[in-house]
Amino acid sequence: MTETLEDLRKRIDKIDLELLELLNKRGEIVEEIGKIKEAQGTNHYDPVREQELLEVVKKNNQGPFSTPALQHLFKQIFKASLDLQKVETKKVLLVSREKQSEDTIVDVRGEKIGDGQTHFVMGPCSVESYEQVREVALAMKEQGLKLLRGGAFKPRTSPYDFQGLGVEGLKILRRVADELDMAVVSEITHPGNIEVALDYVDIIQIGARNMQNFELLKAAGQVERPVWLKRGLSATIEEFIYAAEYIVSNGNDQLILCERGIRTYEKATRNTLDISSVPILKKETHLPVAVDVTHSTGRRDLLLPAAKAAIAIGADVVMAEVHPDPATALSDSAQQMDIPQFKSFMEGVQPLLRMNQQAA
Ligand code: PEP
Numbered sequence: 001m002t003e004t005l006e007d008l009r010k011r012i013d014k015i016d017l018e019l020l021e022l023l024n025k026r027g028e029i030v031e032e033i034g035k036i037k038e039a040q041g042t043n044h045y046d047p048v049r050e051q052e053l054l055e056v057v058k059k060n061n062q063g064p065f066s067t068p069a070l071q072h073l074f075k076q077i078f079k080a081s082l083d084l085q086k087v088e089t090k091k092v093l094l095v096s097r098e099k100q101s102e103d104t105i106v107d108v109r110g111e112k113i114g115d116g117q118t119h120f121v122m123g124p125c126s127v128e129s130y131e132q133v134r135e136v137a138l139a140m141k142e143q144g145l146k147l148l149r150g151g152a153f154k155p156r157t158s159p160y161d162f163q164g165l166g167v168e169g170l171k172i173l174r175r176v177a178d179e180l181d182m183a184v185v186s187e188i189t190h191p192g193n194i195e196v197a198l199d200y201v202d203i204i205q206i207g208a209r210n211m212q213n214f215e216l217l218k219a220a221g222q223v224e225r226p227v228w229l230k231r232g233l234s235a236t237i238e239e240f241i242y243a244a245e246y247i248v249s250n251g252n253d254q255l256i257l258c259e260r261g262i263r264t265y266e267k268a269t270r271n272t273l274d275i276s277s278v279p280i281l282k283k284e285t286h287l288p289v290a291v292d293v294t295h296s297t298g299r300r301d302l303l304l305p306a307a308k309a310a311i312a313i314g315a316d317v318v319m320a321e322v323h324p325d326p327a328t329a330l331s332d333s334a335q336q337m338d339i340p341q342f343k344s345f346m347e348g349v350q351p352l353l354r355m356n357q358q359a360a
C-alpha cells in the first residue's frame with residue numbers, strides 16, 4: 001500500500017530531527033577542534049581539508065541529489081562551523097580603536113594635535129622663495145598659527161609642470177620656521193629622501209599619490225618623526241587605514257590622517273570631500289584626523305564652508321593653502337587664498353572654534 005502524504009511527512013520530520021541532532025553533534029566536535037587549533041596557533045580555516053571533504057561527498061553520492069547541490073549544502077555547514085569557532089579573521093590593527101581606546105596625540109613643537117582642539121596647517125602649495133614663504137608665515141603667526149606647510153618635492157600630474165625646489169625648498173621652510181618659532185610640514189616623495197627630511201621637517205607629509213607607495217610608508221614608519229598621511233585619490237577608507245597600519249607597524253605611531261577628497265563623477269569640485277570619512281576614521285582608529293579643504297574642493301569659494309563642516313564634524317586639523325599672490329603661484333593658483341582672504345577665513349571659523357572650546 002502506498003504511503004499517504006501525512007506518512008511521508010512524518011518520516012521527513014523524523015529525518016530532519018536526526019539531521020538536527022547530527023549537525024549539533026558535529027558542531028560540538030568542531031568546537032573541540034577549535035580549542036586545539038587555538039592552543040596550537042594554527043589557522044582555523046583549512047581549505048585543503050574542506051576540498052577533501054567535498055571530494056568525499058562526490059565519491060559517495062548516490063543521488064537523488066546532484067553532487068554540486070550537496071557540495072553547496074556542505075559548504076554552508078563548513079561556513080557555519082567556522083563561525084562557531086568564532087574565528088578572528090580580521091587581525092586587530094595597531095591603528096584601531098579596538099587596540100587603543102584613547103586618542104593618540106601628536107606633539108609637534110608644543111602643538112598637540114589630537115587634543116580635542118582644532119589646529120591649522122597652512123602655507124603655500126609650493127615653496128617658491130624665502131620671501132614668499134616668510135610672508136605667509138608672518139600672516140599665520142599673527143593668527144597664532146604654528147604649523148607651516150609648503151611643497152618642496154611636488155608630485156605633479158604633468159612632468160612639464162613645476163616640480164618643486166627639492167632640498168632647497170626644505171631649507172627655506174626650515175629657515176622661516178626657525179626665525180618665527182614655527183613647525184614645518186612638507187611632502188617627501190621618495191624613501192631615499194626620508195633621512196634628509198629629518199634635518200628640515202617636523203612632520204613628513206606623504207601625499208595622496210603615494211598613499212600606497214609601500215616602500216615610502218615603511219621608510220616613514222622607521223623614523224622618529226610625525227607623519228601626515230593623505231588619503232589616496234581613489235582609496236577606500238579601509239585601504240587608507242591599511243596604509244596607516246604600514247607606518248605604525250613599522251614603529252612610528254606619531255601619525256595624522258588627512259582626508260583630501262576622492263575622485264568621483266562630480267565635476268563641480270576638483271575632488272569630492274568625503275566628510276563622513278572624518279567620524280568614521282575617528283571611530284575606527286585612535287589617530288588624529290585632518291581635512292584638506294584646498295585639494296578636496298579645488299575652489300576658493302568653498303574653503304570656508306568646507307572648513308566649518310570639518311570642524312563641526314570633529315576634524316582635529318584643517319589644512320589649506322595660502323599664497324601671497326595666488327595668480328602667479330607655480331601650482332594650484334585657482335584655489336590658494338591670498339593673505340586678506342586667509343584672514344577672513346580665520347575670522348570665519350572663529351564661531352566654530354569657540355563652540356569647540358565651550359564643549360571641551
Ligand atoms: C599637497 O598637500 O601639497 C598635495 C600635493 O596634496 P595631495 O597629495 O592631497 O594631492
Ligand code: MN
Nearest residue numbers: 125321331332
Ligand atoms: Mn596644492
